[in-house]
Amino acid sequence: MGRKSRKSDVDYKAAARQWAEENEDARNPTMKDVARLARVSKKTVSRVINDSPLVNEATRKGIQGLIRDIGYRPDPQARGLASRQSFLVGMISDNPTPQYVVNIQLGILDVLRNTPYELVVHPCDRKSDTFLEDARKFIEVQKLYGVILTPSVSEDERLAEILRELGCAYIRIASIALDMESRMIVTNDRVGSQQAARHLAKLGHTRIALIAGRRSFRSATERRAGFEEGLAEFGITIPPEYIFQGDYTFESGLALGSQILDLDPPPTAVFASNDEMAAGVLQALHVAGQTPPDSLSVVGFDDFETATRVWPRLTTARTPARRIGKLAAERLFEFYDDDKEQGENETTPRLIERDSTRRPRRSP
Amino acid sequence: MGRKSRKSDVDYKAAARQWAEENEDARNPTMKDVARLARVSKKTVSRVINDSPLVNEATRKGIQGLIRDIGYRPDPQARGLASRQSFLVGMISDNPTPQYVVNIQLGILDVLRNTPYELVVHPCDRKSDTFLEDARKFIEVQKLYGVILTPSVSEDERLAEILRELGCAYIRIASIALDMESRMIVTNDRVGSQQAARHLAKLGHTRIALIAGRRSFRSATERRAGFEEGLAEFGITIPPEYIFQGDYTFESGLALGSQILDLDPPPTAVFASNDEMAAGVLQALHVAGQTPPDSLSVVGFDDFETATRVWPRLTTARTPARRIGKLAAERLFEFYDDDKEQGENETTPRLIERDSTRRPRRSP
DNA sequence: CTGAAAGCGCTTACAG
DNA sequence: CTGAAAGCGCTTACAG
Numbered sequence: 028m029g030r031k032s033r034k035s036d037v038d039y040k041a042a043a044r045q046w047a048e049e050n051e052d053a054r055n056p057t058m059k060d061v062a063r064l065a066r067v068s069k070k071t072v073s074r075v076i077n078d079s080p081l082v083n084e085a086t087r088k089g090i091q092g093l094i095r096d097i098g099y100r101p102d103p104q105a106r107g108l109a110s111r112q113s114f115l116v117g118m119i120s121d122n123p124t125p126q127y128v129v130n131i132q133l134g135i136l137d138v139l140r141n142t143p144y145e146l147v148v149h150p151c152d153r154k155s156d157t158f159l160e161d162a163r164k165f166i167e168v169q170k171l172y173g174v175i176l177t178p179s180v181s182e183d184e185r186l187a188e189i190l191r192e193l194g195c196a197y198i199r200i201a202s203i204a205l206d207m208e209s210r211m212i213v214t215n216d217r218v219g220s221q222q223a224a225r226h227l228a229k230l231g232h233t234r235i236a237l238i239a240g241r242r243s244f245r246s247a248t249e250r251r252a253g254f255e256e257g258l259a260e261f262g263i264t265i266p267p268e269y270i271f272q273g274d275y276t277f278e279s280g281l282a283l284g285s286q287i288l289d290l291d292p293p294p295t296a297v298f299a300s301n302d303e304m305a306a307g308v309l310q311a312l313h314v315a316g317q318t319p320p321d322s323l324s325v326v327g328f329d330d331f332e333t334a335t336r337v338w339p340r341l342t343t344a345r346t347p348a349r350r351i352g353k354l355a356a357e358r359l360f361e362f363y364d365d366d367k368e369q370g371e372n373e374t375t376p377r378l379i380e381r382d383s384t385r386r387p388r389r390s391p
Numbered sequence: 392m393g394r395k396s397r398k399s400d401v402d403y404k405a406a407a408r409q410w411a412e413e414n415e416d417a418r419n420p421t422m423k424d425v426a427r428l429a430r431v432s433k434k435t436v437s438r439v440i441n442d443s444p445l446v447n448e449a450t451r452k453g454i455q456g457l458i459r460d461i462g463y464r465p466d467p468q469a470r471g472l473a474s475r476q477s478f479l480v481g482m483i484s485d486n487p488t489p490q491y492v493v494n495i496q497l498g499i500l501d502v503l504r505n506t507p508y509e510l511v512v513h514p515c516d517r518k519s520d521t522f523l524e525d526a527r528k529f530i531e532v533q534k535l536y537g538v539i540l541t542p543s544v545s546e547d548e549r550l551a552e553i554l555r556e557l558g559c560a561y562i563r564i565a566s567i568a569l570d571m572e573s574r575m576i577v578t579n580d581r582v583g584s585q586q587a588a589r590h591l592a593k594l595g596h597t598r599i600a601l602i603a604g605r606r607s608f609r610s611a612t613e614r615r616a617g618f619e620e621g622l623a624e625f626g627i628t629i630p631p632e633y634i635f636q637g638d639y640t641f642e643s644g645l646a647l648g649s650q651i652l653d654l655d656p657p658p659t660a661v662f663a664s665n666d667e668m669a670a671g672v673l674q675a676l677h678v679a680g681q682t683p684p685d686s687l688s689v690v691g692f693d694d695f696e697t698a699t700r701v702w703p704r705l706t707t708a709r710t711p712a713r714r715i716g717k718l719a720a721e722r723l724f725e726f727y728d729d730d731k732e733q734g735e736n737e738t739t740p741r742l743i744e745r746d747s748t749r750r751p752r753r754s755p
Numbered sequence: 756c757t758g759a760a761a762g763c764g765c766t767t768a769c770a771g
Numbered sequence: 772c773t774g775a776a777a778g779c780g781c782t783t784a785c786a787g
Contacts, residue, residue, distance in 0.1 A: 055531070057780060068758045073782065081756055100532050104471045105780035108763050113468060115509075125696070129489035132512060145479075145511045145533065148496060167419070168464050169509065277700060306700045313702040332489070333700050336641060336670045338677040421764060432774045437766065445772055469764035472779050757787085767778080 037066050039089040043096035056099045064097070065090050076101050103143055113170045116359065119149045119162060119186075120177040123241075123275055124303060126331035127348050131177055131200070134352020138360070144172060153180055153243070163189050171195055173359045175352070178202070179244045196362040198355045202249040209362060212355045212372055216246045216328070217253035219344030219376025223298055223326045224257025226342065226378055230386050232296040232324065236269040236287050238280065238308070240300035247275075250300045250328055269294055273304045280307020287323075288315055295387035296324040302333045302343055309337050309383065324384040328376075339382035347374050401430050403453040407460035420463045428461070429454050440465050467507055477534045478507045480723065483526060483550075484541040485517050487605075487639055488667060490695035491712050495541055495564070498716020502724070508536060517544055517607070527553050535559055537723045539716070542566070543608045560726040562719045566613040573726060576719045576736055580610045580692070581617035583708030583740025587662055587690045588621025590706065590742055594750050596660040596688065600633040600651050602644065602672070604664035611639075614664045614692055633658055637668045644671020651687075652679055659751035660688040666697045666707055673701050673747065688748040692740075703746035711738050 042064035046056065058076075062069045067086065074082045075090045082090075093099075107113040118135060122128055128150075135146055149165055151158055166174060166189070173196035180186060181199040187206060190197040199206055202216035227235060237254060240247030255265065271286065273279040280299055284307055287297055299305035305327030312319045319325060319339055327334055327343035334341040357370050406428040410420065422440075426433045431450065438446045439454045446454075457463075471477040482499060486492055492514075499510055513529055515522055530538060530553070537560035544550060545563040551570060554561040563570055566580035591599060601618060604611030619629065635650065637643040644663055648671055651661055663669035669691030676683045683689060683703055691698055691707035698705040721734050 059780075069781080070758055070783095071756090074757085077782090083756060086756085100528070102472070102780050103532065104468050104477060104534065105763090106782075107468045108466070108472050108765085109780075109782035111763070111782090115511075125493035126489050129493055133514065136512070136514060143532075145513075145529075147479075147509045147511055148500070149509075150497065150500060164464070165509075168467065168507075170468065277696070303700075310700070310702055310704075332641070333696070336667075336674070336697050337700055338674055338702055340674075423764075433765080434767095434774055435772090438773085441766090447772060450772085466764050469779090470766075472781085473764080473766035475766090475779070759786090760784095762783080763781085765779085768776095770775090771773085 037089060039065065039093045040096070042093055046097045056097050058099070058101065061090065061094060061097070061099050065093055101143070107170060111170060112172055114143045114145065115147045115169055115171050116144050116356070117147050117149055117165065117169065117171045117174040118177070119151060119165075119174055119180050121151050121153050121180050122177055124301070124329070124331060126333070127177070127329070127346075130331075130348035131175075131352035131355075134349040134354075135175060135356040137349070137353050138356035147171075151180060153183065159185055159189065162186055163193070166190065166193055166195050173197060173362065175355045175359060176200065178246055179241075181205070182245045196359055198359050198362075200351055200355055202246040205245075208372060209358070209369065212351055212358060212374070214246075214346060214351060215373060215375050216249040216344075216346075217256070219328060219346070219378065220250045220253035220298065220300075221257035222376070222378040223328070223342075223344055224254045225260065226380065226384065227296045227298070227324065227326065228258060228261035228263060230296075230324070230384060232294075232387050233263055234269075234292065234294045234296075235263065235265055236271065236290070236294040236297040237265055238271045238273040238283050238287075238297065238299045238304050240304075241274040242272070244275065247300060254298050273300065275301050275303060277303045277307045277310075280304030281311050282307070284308035284311025285315065288312070288317075294323065296326070296384070298326045298328075300328055302327040302329045302331055302341060305341055305343065305383070306333050306337045309339070309341075320383050320385045322388065324387070326384060330379050334379075334381070337383075342379065342381045342384040344376040344378050346376060350374060401453060403429065403457045404460070406457055410461045420461050422463070422465065425454065425458060425461070425463050429457055465507065471534060475534060476536055478509065479511045479533055479535050480508050480720070481511050481513055481529065481533065481535045481538040482541070483513045483515055483529075483538055483544050485515050485544050486541050488665070488693070488695065490697070491541070491693070491710075494695075494712035495539075495716035495719075498713040498718075499539060499720040501713070501717050502720035511535075515544060517547065523549055523553065526550055527557070530554065530557055530559050537561060537726065539719045539723060540564065542610055543605075545569075546609045560723060562723050562726075564715055564719055566610040569609075572736060573722070573733065576715055576722060576738070578610075578710060578715060579737060579739050580613040580708075580710075581620070583692060583710070583742065584614045584617035584662065584664075585621035586740070586742040587692070587706075587708055588618045589624065590744065590748065591660045591662070591688065591690065592622060592625035592627060594660075594688070594748060596658075596751050597627055598633075598656065598658045598660075599627065599629055600635065600654070600658040600661040601629055602635045602637040602647050602651075602661065602663040602668050604668075605638040606636070608639065611664060618662050637664065639665050639667060641667045641671045641674075644668030645675050646671070648672035648675025649679065652676070652681075658687065660690070660748065662690045662692075664692055666691040666693045666695055666705060669705055669707065669747070670697050670701045673703070673705075684747050684749045686752065688751070690748060694743050698743075698745070701747075706743065706745045706748040708740040708742050710740060714738060
C-alpha cells in the first residue's frame with residue numbers, strides 16, 4: 028500500500044509458475060495466455076514483441092521475462108496473416124556456380140539466425156517466358172518481407188519494377204550500382220580485373236588473351252573493361268583475335284582454351300573472367316600435354332573452391348560471396364529503418380596470387 | 392427449363408467477367424470472392440482447392456475455371472494458420488560440400504515447382520549445444536509441412552525422434568536404411584566403393600591405400616567397408632598403416648596425400664572417400680613434382696564438379712545428388728498418402744572411369 | 756501508455 | 772454433396 032502503481036503488483040515470476048502448473052497437456056502458450064497471465068491486453072503483448080516504444084518500461088521488462096520463462100514464441104503465420112507480410116526472405120538467383128549460390132545463402136543465414144525470419148530459395152530461369160510472372164506470383168503469394176537478388180536476375184529492371192510496385196523491400200547484388208544506394212550491394216568487379224591485368228603486365232606479359240563471361244551478366248562487361256583498363260595503364264591492348272566469348276562455364280573455358288593454343292603467335296597469358304573458365308583453360312593445356320604456367324599463365328576471377336582444387340592453383344580476384352550475402356541481408360533489414368545508420372554496401376575484389384601465373388618465357 | 396439442376400444455372404464465365412468489371416482497384420480475389428461469384432459457400436471453394444472428392448463434378452469444373460479466370464490464389468499463410476500446418480518444406484543439412492547441398496536443393500525444387508510449397512533452407516551445426524533445441528524450435532514455430540534431412544543430420548536418431556513427436560513428416564537421406572522405408576532415401580554408398588575396389592584390382596593394383604571420411608558420417612563407414620569388401624573379392628587386404636583418417640575436406644586430402652607419398656613401399660593406388668579428398672591427394676602429388684596417375688592411381692567418390700575440374704580427371708563413384716533430392720521430395724509428398732503407390736526410394740552409385748587411374752607401373 | 760472490437764483468409768467441426 | 776458458425780493467433784484502426 029502507499030504505492031500507486033498497479034502494474035508493479037503483477038508478479039511475473041508467479042505468473043510463470045502458474046502457467047507451468049495449469050498447463051498439464053504441455054500446450055505451447057499463445058499471446059492470449061501471456062496477456063492473461065500478465066494481466067494486460069493482447070495488444071500490449073503485441074507491442075512488446077514488436078518493440079513498440081509505447082509500453083511502460085516496467086511492464087515491458089516483466090512481460091519479456093514472462094515470455095522467456097514460459098517459452099512463448101509468436102506464431103509467424105498469424106502475424107503474417109494479420110499484418111499482410113510474412114517472415115520470409117526470398118533469394119532469387121540464376122547463377123550457374125553452386126559455390127556462389129551456397130555462399131550467398133550462408134551469408135544471408137548468418138544474419139537471419141536468431142531472428143524470426145527464414146530464407147526461402149528460389150532459383151529461376153531468366154530466359155523462361157514466365158519468369159517475371161512466376162517471380163511476381165512468388166513474391167505476392169508469399170507476401171515476402173523482402174527479396175535478395177543475385178546476378179544476373181539482380182540486373183533485370185523489370186523485376187525491380189515489380190518489386191517496387193508490390194511494395195516489397197529488395198536488395199540487388201551487382202557489379203555496379205543499378206539502383207538507389209539503399210537497394211544495392213556493389214561488388215566492383217572492375218577493380219578485380221584491373222588488379223589481374225596489372226599483375227600480368229608487371230610480370231612482363233604483353234601478348235595476352237581474354238575470355239569474356241556470359242553476355243547476359245553485367246559482370247562480364249565489367250570484368251572485361253577492368254582488365255583492358257588495367258592493361259592500358261601499361262600501354263598494352265588486346266587484339267580482337269585474342270578476345271573470346273565464354274559463358275562462365277567450365278566447358279566453355281575448356282573449348283576456348285584449346286582455341287587459344289592454336290593462336291599464332293600464342294599469347295603468354297590469358298585472363299578468364301571466372302574460375303570455372305580458368306579451370307577449363309588449365310585442363311585444355313593439360314590435355315595438350317603442356318604444363319601450365321610454363322607456356323601460358325592463367326588468371327581467374329572469384330576464388331571459389333575450384334581455384335584451389337586445380338593445378339596449378341589459380342591466381343584469381345576474390346569475390347567474397349559469403350560476406351556479400353551477409354551485407355545484403357543486413358541492408359535488407361535496414362531498409363525500413365530510416366534512422367538506423369546504414370552499413371557497408373560494397374565490397375572490393377582482392378587479387379590472390381598463386382601458382383598459375385609466372386613471367387613469360389623468353390621467345391626462342 | 393426442365394432441367395432440375397440449379398448449379399448448372401451458374402454461368403462461371405459471366406461471373407469472371409463480373410469480377411473483372413467490379414474490381415476496379417485490381418485487388419487480388421479471396422476465397423470469399425470466389426464463393427460469392429460462384430454462388431456457393433466458402434467451404435465448397437475450400438473443398439475444390441483441397442481436392443476433396445466431396446464436390447459435385449460440374450460444380451468443381453466450374454469453380455476451377457472461375458479460379459483460373461480471375462486469378463485466385465489461396466493464401467498459404469491463412470491456410471496454414473487455420474490448418475496448423477504451413478506450406479513450407481524444410482531442408483536441414485550439415486554437409487561440408489556446397490555442390491552437394493545445391494544439387495539436393497535443386498532436386499527438391501524440381502518437385503516443389505508448381506505446387507504451393509516453398510523450400511526453407513536450414514544449415515546447422517550438429518556439434519552445437521543447442522542443435523536439437525534449435526531444430527525443434529524451427530520445425531515447431533514454422534509448423535513445417537515436412538523436413539528433408541541430409542547426412543549427417545539425417546543420421547541423428549534424436550532429431551528423428553523429435554520429428555515423430557511433433558508429428559512432422561520427414562525423409563532421411565542416408566547411405567543405409569535407418570528408418571522405415573517410407574521415411575528413407577537410401578544411397579547405397581557401399582556399392583560405389585565396391586565398384587571402385589574392383590576397378591583398381593582389375594587394373595592390377597595390390598598395394599592400395601585408403602582415406603576414410605569424417606567419422607561422424609555413416610557414409611565414411613560404408614564407403615570404407617564397401618572398398619574393403621571389393622578388394623577382398625580379389626584376395627587383397629589393406630594393411631593398417633595404409634589406412635588414413637580424413638574428414639571429407641580437400642585440406643585433409645592434401646595433408647594425407649603427402650603422408651601417403653612417404654609410405655615405404657608406396658601404394659600404387661589410393662581410394663579417397665570423396666572427391667574433395669581425392670583432389671587433395673592429386674594436389675599433393677603435383678606439389679611433390681609427380682604426374683598422376685603415373686606412380687599413383689587415385690579414385691574418388693561423388694562425381695561432383697570437382698571431379699572433372701582437376702587433372703587428371705577423377706575416376707569416381709557417382710552420387711546422383713539432384714536425383715536424390717528429387718526422390719526425397721517426391722517421397723515426402725507420398726508420406727500422407729496411403730493409397731498412392733510409392734516411388735523409388737533408393738539410388739545406386741555408378742563408377743565413372745576417367746584419367747586418374749591406370750595400371751600400376753612395373754616395379755623396377 | 757493501454758485496451759476492446761473487428762478482421763486478416765482460410766479450415767475445422769458439425770449438421771444436414 | 773453442401774453450408775453456417777466458430778476459430779486459428781495475431782495486428783489494425785480506433786478510442787481513450
